[in-house]
Amino acid sequence: MSWSWEYVPDEETVASGAPPAFLAEVEKKADELVRAAEALHLHGATWQGADEGARHAFVAGGFFVYMITPRAELVTIWQVTPDPL
Template structure:
């Protein structure tokens, strides 16, 4: 298994109605998070520690909240907020 990102919970439903340029900005930043998590957590599925604290990232048009789950090798986008700026 390799590191990936995906929408979780209600973020997937919210993504269906968000503008494409906003979703592209979210996707770009999520890909950066995946690369960082993969470099930082090289043991991935074999990791025995706790998952790092998630966070918020501001992108063009709004923001999103994410969570890294090391043993699943996933970055989950758990909430997106389109503000239109």
């Protein structure tokens, strides 16, 4: 396995209607989170601890809610919230 990120349940449900520039920032930050999680959890697939739970990440244009699941070597994005205009 190798680390990755994805929208849950899917991109259409989570990101529908969000501005493209904001989504680009979300995806850039998601890539950073994947690299950090991979470095922190070197043996992710054999992780025995609890998941960290939901967290918020703030990016230009808003924020998003995500979770790191070491056993699945996965960062999931559950909600994106662009700043109101």
